Amino acid sequence: MELPFPERGGLWDVLIAGAGPAGSMAALELAQAGCEVLLIERSRFPRQKVCGCCLNLAGVSILGNARVDLPGLFPRLQGLDAVVIEVQGRSTSLRLPGGYAISRGLLDSVLAERASDVGAVFLDGTQGRLMSNRDGRCRVKLTSGGSEAIVEARVVLCADGLQGTFLKRFPEFEPIIASQSRLGLSTIIESDSVTQPGPGLIRMAVGRAGYVGRVRLEEGSLAIAAAVDSRALAGSSPCQVVRKILAEAAGLDVDLSQAKWQGTQPLTRSRPALGGRNLFILGDAAGYAEPFTGEGMAWSLIQGKRIAPLAREALEGWNPSLLKSWEEDYRRIIGRRRSACRLLSLTLRSPTFCRGVVAALSVAPNLLNPLLMGMNRADLKGMGAP
Ligand SMILES: Cc1cc2nc3c(=O)[nH]c(=O)nc-3n(C[C@H](O)[C@H](O)[C@H](O)COP(=O)(O)OP(=O)(O)OC[C@H]3O[C@@H](n4cnc5c(N)ncnc54)[C@H](O)[C@@H]3O)c2cc1C
Numbered sequence: 503m504e505l506p507f508p509e510r511g512g513l514w515d516v517l518i519a520g521a522g523p524a525g526s527m528a529a530l531e532l533a534q535a536g537c538e539v540l541l542i543e544r545s546r547f548p549r550q551k552v553c554g555c556c557l558n559l560a561g562v563s564i565l566g567n568a569r570v571d572l573p574g575l576f577p578r579l580q581g582l583d584a585v586v587i588e589v590q591g592r593s594t595s596l597r598l599p600g601g602y603a604i605s606r607g608l609l610d611s612v613l614a615e616r617a618s619d620v621g622a623v624f625l626d627g628t629q630g631r632l633m634s635n636r637d638g639r640c641r642v643k644l645t646s647g648g649s650e651a652i653v654e655a656r657v658v659l660c661a662d663g664l665q666g667t668f669l670k671r672f673p674e675f676e677p678i679i680a681s682q683s684r685l686g687l688s689t690i691i692e693s694d695s696v697t698q699p700g701p702g703l704i705r706m707a708v709g710r711a712g713y714v715g716r717v718r719l720e721e722g723s724l725a726i727a728a729a730v731d732s733r734a735l736a737g738s739s740p741c742q743v744v745r746k747i748l749a750e751a752a753g754l755d756v757d758l759s760q761a762k763w764q765g766t767q768p769l770t771r772s773r774p775a776l777g778g779r780n781l782f783i784l785g786d787a788a789g790y791a792e793p794f795t796g797e798g799m800a801w802s803l804i805q806g807k808r809i810a811p812l813a814r815e816a817l818e819g820w821n822p823s824l825l826k827s828w829e830e831d832y833r834r835i836i837g838r839r840r841s842a843c844r845l846l847s848l849t850l851r852s853p854t855f856c857r858g859v860v861a862a863l864s865v866a867p868n869l870l871n872p873l874l875m876g877m878n879r880a881d882l883k884g885m886g887a888p
Contacts, residue, residue: 503649504538506623515541516813517642517655518622519630519668521547523561524785525661525797526613527806530568532813533622539651540653541622542644544629544667547614548607551663551744552688552764554580554715554727556704557609558796559600562722564803570616572602572609578720579604582796583702589856590754591707591770594863595871596819598704601796603717605690607727609799631666632658632781638820642781646857648697657816659809661785661802663765667724675783684712684792687740688727689761690719697724697756704796706850707754713850729769729792742767751853776832780816780882784809788832791840792850799837 504513516532517523547553557565557572565572573579573755582601586593619625628646630784635641640658644651660667669675682771691697699705699716705713710728719725726744734743748754772789776782785802808831812824828839849856863870 503644503646503651505644505656506625506652512651512653512756513639514653515817516540516657516659517542517640517653518629518659518661519642520544520660520666520785521614521617521624521626522551522610522661522663522785522802523613523813524661524787524802524806526610526617526798527564527568527803528659528661528784528807529617529622529624530613530620531807531810533617533620535810535814537814537817539622540616540655541624542628542630543612543614543624543626544662546627548611549690550690550764551610552686552727553606553725553798554688554704554717554796555603555605555719555725556715556796558598558800561796561800561803562600562602564800564807565613568616570612572604572711576604576608576614576720580718580720581702582704582717585636585704586699586705587856588705588707588862589853589860590751591753592696592857592860593752594860594867595703596863598796603704603719603725605719605721605723605768606851608720616824630662632660632669635781638780643655645656656779658673659813659815660783660787661806663786664769664790666787669783671709672778674778675775675777677771677773677789679768680770680772682731683770684695684729685732685735686727686729686766686769687744687763688725689740689763690723690725690757691758691761692723693718693855697726697754700722705752707748707751707855708850708856709750710853711743711747711872713778714744714747719793726758730854732768737761750888769796775825776810776829779822780808780820782813782816782825782828784832789840790838799841804835805832813836 515537711734714728784805
């Protein structure tokens, strides 16, 4: 394949695999700091991916801090205020202000473009695979449209998400999947009055087989995303499972037979290590918990920002303390938020328990506020916030 900038001899400061929020944010930060960055992405952009498309306040703040002003760029974006939980025909509303609904086709393209604007080289339609990591050089095989090339980088960031293939040759990084982990599903359909969530609202229907979120996107279409039990999918199609959950929780009868679904592998997972010599793993690739509403992208953006100073230090010379710092930072920043998310997703696993919570919230509406606000807030300290 033809490589950009052949005069560089195929050697880059930093190669980043995966142009989701984690990879593109890291590319933006590192290129802005003067590093020679190659950002590779397996899909052709713009691409959709499995996601509920709700970016929370933390994510919006981090993007604003990186001069990506989403509401300024796209005035038709739908602002989000609250999430409505629907279970066994009842519902309650929880405040979750400051977020936006945005399709991943749009958001990820804007971010990758911003990284290119500040000097990162972006190759979409290009799959990467780490081949070796020796003598301070990481060798990466790139494959694009049937042709191949080898490039080298002094530091590599693996931000290839839940279904990444970048580290396939290295069994020591094989993800550890949690038992009874649910699978992710999503689709985007033309919206109608039946499925409309209402302005500023995320609707979350909780059923026995899983939960289904829906939100209105920038062009009026509807994003539907779900976390469902693998057993429910064994004998039914995604469309049937989602339809059943919506009927059971919210009394809706929605024809989803024309929808094109994308799915994931089991969601809840972790890695035995978050990197190795000259290698850092970040974003969903580092670990994931079942989503609630709008945490995943914010977590990945935070990680993309926080990895940049460590990657720059690694360019000066590798020291194992850099990986230790990353693992500690990851636990501190993400671990606490993820525990809150796990707690909420446990509630969403039992419709009966969830109905009890909905009843309790009708008496004490602020019961979950501290937990939700903690998940929604961005801590920009130490991230160059003005
Ligand atoms: C059902 C569901 C609903 C969700 N809803 C929300 C929500 O509403 N709000 C929210 O904030 N989060 C949500 N999330 C989580 C969110 O989608 C992820 O946390 C987020 O996309 C992670 O970003 P990332 O950059 O780490 O990885 P990704 O966004 O997955 O990006 C990784 C990229 O790497 C690419 N890639 C993979 N392998 C290679 C390779 N070998 N070489 C090159 N490129 C490669 C992939 O094509 C992909 O584009 C949801 C997740 C699920 C499963």
